Amino acid sequence: MTTEKEIFHLEAQGLRKFFSAKEGFFGPPKTIRALDGISLGVEKATTLGIVGESGCGKTTLGRILCLLDTPSEGKILYNGREVQNLKGNKLKEFRREVQIIFQDPYASLDPRMTVLEILKEPFIIHGEWKNDGQTRLLKLADKCGISKSHLSRYPHEFSGGQRQRVGIARALALNPKLVVCDEPVSALDVSIQAQILNLLKDLQKELGLTYIFISHDFSVVRHLCDKIAVMYLGKIVEFSLANEIFSNPQHPYTEALLSAIPLPDPEKQKQRSRIILSGDIPSPLSPPTGCPFHPRCRYAKDSCRREIPVLEEVSPHHRAACPVRPLAHARISS
Numbered sequence: 001m002t003t004e005k006e007i008f009h010l011e012a013q014g015l016r017k018f019f020s021a022k023e024g025f026f027g028p029p030k031t032i033r034a035l036d037g038i039s040l041g042v043e044k045a046t047t048l049g050i051v052g053e054s055g056c057g058k059t060t061l062g063r064i065l066c067l068l069d070t071p072s073e074g075k076i077l078y079n080g081r082e083v084q085n086l087k088g089n090k091l092k093e094f095r096r097e098v099q100i101i102f103q104d105p106y107a108s109l110d111p112r113m114t115v116l117e118i119l120k121e122p123f124i125i126h127g128e129w130k131n132d133g134q135t136r137l138l139k140l141a142d143k144c145g146i147s148k149s150h151l152s153r154y155p156h157e158f159s160g161g162q163r164q165r166v167g168i169a170r171a172l173a174l175n176p177k178l179v180v181c182d183e184p185v186s187a188l189d190v191s192i193q194a195q196i197l198n199l200l201k202d203l204q205k206e207l208g209l210t211y212i213f214i215s216h217d218f219s220v221v222r223h224l225c226d227k228i229a230v231m232y233l234g235k236i237v238e239f240s241l242a243n244e245i246f247s248n249p250q251h252p253y254t255e256a257l258l259s260a261i262p263l264p265d266p267e268k269q270k271q272r273s274r275i276i277l278s279g280d281i282p283s284p285l286s287p288p289t290g291c292p293f294h295p296r297c298r299y300a301k302d303s304c305r306r307e308i309p310v311l312e313e314v315s316p317h318h319r320a321a322c323p324v325r326p327l328a329h330a331r332i333s334s
Contacts, residue, residue: 008041008077009210010065010098010178015039015074017060021285032284034060035071036234042227044177047204047211049225049242051218051257053281056231058214059103062180065212066100067091096126099171103183105163109155115141115166116151122173137173143206144169145199161192168199178210185220197224219261222246230254233282233292236311240318250320252297253277291322 017035022028034057042048050058063069065076067083076084078094086094102108109118119141123133141151144165155163164184171179181200185193201224203209215221221228221242228245230238230253238251249255256275277296282288288295294304309322 009044009079010212011041011077012038012061012065013075013077015061015064015071015076017057017064017069018072030285033234033287034284035064038074038234038236040229040236040239042178042210042212044210045204045208046226047213047224049221049228050212050214050231051216051221051228052231053216055233055281055284057234058216058231059182061231062100062182062212062214066098066180067094068100092126096174097176098178098180099174099176100180100182101164101167101171101184104187105160105167105184106155108167109163111155114152114154115146118155118166119151119169119173122170126174128174140169140172143203144172159192160188161195164188164196165199168196168203172203172207175207176209178212181211181213183214183216186215186217193220200224218246218257230257233284233287235292235321237293237322238320239311240320244315244318248315248318250314250318250323251293252299252322253293254320293322 015035015038016033019032019034020029021032022030038057038061040048050061052058060069064071067076067086071084074084075082078098083094113121116137119137120129120133123129123137128136138148141148146162146165146169150158150162155166158166168184184200185196188196197220200211204211211224213221213225225242228238228240228242229236230245230251232253238245238249238254240250245254246258249258256277259273259275275298279296282292282295288305290306291297291300291304291309294300297304304322311319311321312323313319314323
């Protein structure tokens with residue numbers, strides 16, 4: 001997916017992640033391919049969106065990219081250097097550069113620690129508290145909209161939006177260069193979502209941050225991301241600039257997801273045809289043969305049962321697996 005001229009801040013090359021599980025209590029063990037050959041990259045000071053339904057592997061990819069989990073196969077490159085096998089002090093150095101904001105702002109914060117203790121912990125672990133840690137902490141809390149009077153409180157005393165501000169501040173404590181945002185607003189009310197998204201955009205502009213933004217909501221990533229990767233059942237099915245994805249979707253799955261975005265104008269909403277996908281996302285324990293999307297695809301043909309599509313370039317910086325070509329497709333006969 002990359003050319004020789006492209007130099008990514010963080011890059012994945014052929015990432016695969018396998019889990020062993022049983023289908024039923026007495027069933028034989030099976031392999032779940034949570035990630036199946038993921039290759040992508042994000043440039044400095046940009047935002048890469050990763051979108052897809054629940055269970056497609058988004059969170060697993062995010063955790064692997066920030067080395068909270070290890071890949072079964074493939075490489076992770078940070079500024080051109082392999083990092084997937086880092087240990088000890090080198091891993092600690094990587095942690096300073098790459099951080100994560102978790103989805104659930106309550107479960108990710110220790111309920112027995114005050115906000116001050118939570119934000120203080122990164123400085124202590126990396127030996128920076130004795131220098132100017134306290135001053136930096138107070139400035140960071142102010143940037144993230146956390147009042148000084150709230151630092152003595154515990155997580156349960158805050159709303160979901162306030163807790164997520166604490167999570168963001170903790171992720172930024174050591175001045176990282178790249179932040180993985182794992183659905184940071186999905187557990188929040190819509191009005192609070194806008195506040196957190198605006199905060200993330202302001203922090204990126206001020207600090208020059210690089211984001212990998214994981215979400216299942218296209219309407220959220222539309223206003224935040226420069227590029228978007230669409231995932232389905234552990235694979236990337238489309239990858240392009242955000243504007244290109246919205247104006248010219250090529251994969252049938254992307255096309256269906258975009259048709260589900262509600263429009264603020266009721267008249268335009270009535271005029272737009274909604275693409276309804278048949279059935280549920282297949283189980284990763286028993287994925288379909290051939291194209292993983294063919295059981296739900298309105299353009300599917302017989303060969304889709306046998307052939308696994310690969311990402312191909314449909315235009316500069318726009319790749320899709322099995323681009324939408326309605327005239328070349330026919331439904332699979334029942």
